Every structure is written in structure tokens, then in C-alpha cells.
Amino acid sequence: MNGPADPLAAALTVTPETERDVAAIMRAADRPAPRFWEPGVGDEIYVPVEGAEIRVFHFRGHDRGARRPVVLVPGFGVIPEGFQDFFASVHGMTELYYVETREKSSCMIAAGRADMSVSRSARDLAQAFSFLGLDGRDFLLVAPCWGAAICLQGLIEGSLHAPTFLMADPMHTLWFPKWVLRYVSPFLPVGIVRLLRPLFASAMIGDMEEPTQRARAHAFVYGADIWKWKKSAEAARDFELYGLLGSIVREVFVLNGTRDKIHDQRDYPRMAAEMPLGRFIYMPTGEANRERLFGAAALEFARVAAGDGLPPSLAAYEKTVR
Numbered sequence: 098m099n100g101p102a103d104p105l106a107a108a109l110t111v112t113p114e115t116e117r118d119v120a121a122i123m124r125a126a127d128r129p130a131p132r133f134w135e136p137g138v139g140d141e142i143y144v145p146v147e148g149a150e151i152r153v154f155h156f157r158g159h160d161r162g163a164r165r166p167v168v169l170v171p172g173f174g175v176i177p178e179g180f181q182d183f184f185a186s187v188h189g190m191t192e193l194y195y196v197e198t199r200e201k202s203s204c205m206i207a208a209g210r211a212d213m214s215v216s217r218s219a220r221d222l223a224q225a226f227s228f229l230g231l232d233g234r235d236f237l238l239v240a241p242c243w244g245a246a247i248c249l250q251g252l253i254e255g256s257l258h259a260p261t262f263l264m265a266d267p268m269h270t271l272w273f274p275k276w277v278l279r280y281v282s283p284f285l286p287v288g289i290v291r292l293l294r295p296l297f298a299s300a301m302i303g304d305m306e307e308p309t310q311r312a313r314a315h316a317f318v319y320g321a322d323i324w325k326w327k328k329s330a331e332a333a334r335d336f337e338l339y340g341l342l343g344s345i346v347r348e349v350f351v352l353n354g355t356r357d358k359i360h361d362q363r364d365y366p367r368m369a370a371e372m373p374l375g376r377f378i379y380m381p382t383g384e385a386n387r388e389r390l391f392g393a394a395a396l397e398f399a400r401v402a403a404g405d406g407l408p409p410s411l412a413a414y415e416k417t418v419r
Contacts, residue, residue, distance in 0.1 A: 105418060119380045126389070130188035133195070164400060167187055170222060196222065261350070349372050
């Protein structure tokens with residue numbers, strides 16, 4: 098007699114019908130768009146936070162069915178080019194804020210010994226939201242990868258608030274090898290790390306098969322500000338969300354659709370399950386569509402108010418995790 102099915106494993110099952118439906122949603126959100134980081138496309142704002150200034154791109158949308166703005170917090174060290182597909186999905190449809198964190202090359206650090214911790218980045222986001230006039234407004238906070246880790250840490254500590262949290266491929270810990278961050282990186286001068294950048298790129302990209310994934314990783318490594326990258330990674334060497342997510346007592350949506358060398362799909366239903374009100378959305382697609390999928394899902398959330406919860410258009414993709 099078979100035992101009960103594992104809901105976490107079942108949450109990642111795929112059917113051809115589901116894949117076709119997801120493809121249709123992304124096609125509906127596929128539109129031409131200018132490169133959003135170029136001058137004149139949107140407003141470039143530097144927001145003062147404690148000990149630094151972080152960059153925000155702001156784009157005013159049109160009234161095309163969207164009810165609220167989208168606030169995007171990208172992942173560790175990501176450069177804007179990596180989220181052009183996300184921008185294209187929401188371009189002209191809703192107001193968008195693209196908020197960078199302090200490990201990005203764009204961040205202006207006031208002091209050489211600035212706090213580069215995950216908790217500090219979460220507080221930066223809270224300060225930025227207040228500066229941008231988002232306090233008291235209904236908006237969607239969408240964050241992939243390490244951006245999601247920062248947001249979840251802010252939720253755990255009570256420093257970050259938003260009407261709706263959509264966490265896409267959230268990282269529960271930094272994926273860099275812990276032994277490197279503990280025993281090697283602290284003793285390497287920045288200049289040496291910069292010289293070793295090709296080796297890091299080779300080790301990171303290595304056996305990645307997806308061209309889009311390889312290009313993203315290459316841009317990440319060569320677009321990094323070495324000092325900020327190094328200090329932020331070292332500050333997060335002991336960071337771990339598992340075991341702490343249970344203290345988040347509000348609704349959080351966890352979104353996944355792809356897998357790759359860095360992002361382990363098995364983590365996402367597990368993370369959603371650990372949060373008492375966590376909900377898991379699985380929208381399977383190819384790795385090349387990763388950021389476009391996040392943008393398409395964000396647009397659906399922007400079309401409903403926070404009090405509406407999961408958009409009806411995405412209800413079929415919610416999976417049971419408990």
C-alpha cells in the first residue's frame with residue numbers, strides 16, 4: 098500500500114497543459130521596450146540611506162488595468178541589463194520602481210567600513226520605500242533570488258513592510274562556498290580578487306548549459322564592484338533562513354518556474370511550507386524565460402489589490418505544500 102504523497106515533491110510536477118498556459122501568459126506580457134537604464138527612459142534617483150546612497154529607477158505607467166505599482170528588488174550584484182525582460186513585461190502597463198541594494202556597483206558608500214550586512218540592506222529598503230512615498234500605498238514588492246532573501250530577513254526582523262510580498266526563487270543562504278567566505282576571501286586583497294576574476298567566472302559558469310544562464314552569470318561576475326561584492330558576501334557567510342521562516346506570520350507568495358545550477362527548485366516549496374501563511378506558485382518554463390516570467394506574474398499581481406490575495410489568473414498554478 099502506498100504511503101501519503103510528498104506535497105513538496107508533488108508541488109514541482111509539470112504537465113504539457115500547464116506549460117502551454119504559462120507560455121500564453123508570457124506571450125501576453127511580451128512587448129517591445131527601450132533599455133530601461135539608459136538616460137531619458139525613466140527617472141534615476143539616488144536615495145539616502147544610513148551610510149550610503151542607493152540607486153532607484155522609476156517609471157511612470159499608464160492606466161491599463163493595473164491597480165498598483167510594482168517595486169522590484171533584484172538579486173546579488175545583478176546589473177540592470179539582467180532585468181530587461183522583466184521591464185518589457187510591465188513596460189507602460191504599471192508604475193515600476195527598480196530598487197538596487199548596497200552591494201551593487203551603483204551604490205555610493207559614505208565610509209570604507211560601511212555595514213554591508215543583509216539586515217542593513219533590508220533596512221535600506223524600508224528607508225527607500227519611505228523616501229519614495231510608498232508608505233501607506235498599495236504596491237507589490239517582487240524580489241528574486243538574493244533580493245528575496247533580503248526581503249525575507251526584513252520580514253523576520255520586522256524592519257520591512259509591504260502590502261504584498263512576491264518572492265521569486267528566494268535564496269535561503271548565499272550560494273558561494275562558505276569555506277571560501279570564511280577562510281580565503283577575508284585574507285585576499287581586493288586587487289588580488291580582481292586579478293582572479295576570470296577564475297571565478299570559470300568556476301561559476303563552468304558546466305552551465307543554458308546560454309541565457311551563462312550570459313547572466315558572466316555579466317554578474319564582470320559587472321561586480323569587487324570591494325562591495327567581497328564585503329557583502331563575507332557579511333552573509335553565516336546567513337541562513339531555514340529555521341527562521343516560521344516566525345513570518347503574514348502571507349508571502351513564493352514563485353518558481355525554472356531550475357539551474359544556482360537555483361535549486363526543491364528549496365521553494367520547502368520555504369513556502371515553513372512560513373505559516375506561505376503560498377507556492379509554480380509556473381514551469383525554460384530558463385531563458387526566467388525574468389520574463391517574473392515580470393508577467395508581477396503584472397498579474399499589479400492588476401489586483403493587496404486585499405484580493407492571489408490573482409484569479411494565477412490561481413491554477415498554486416500548489417499545496419502542507
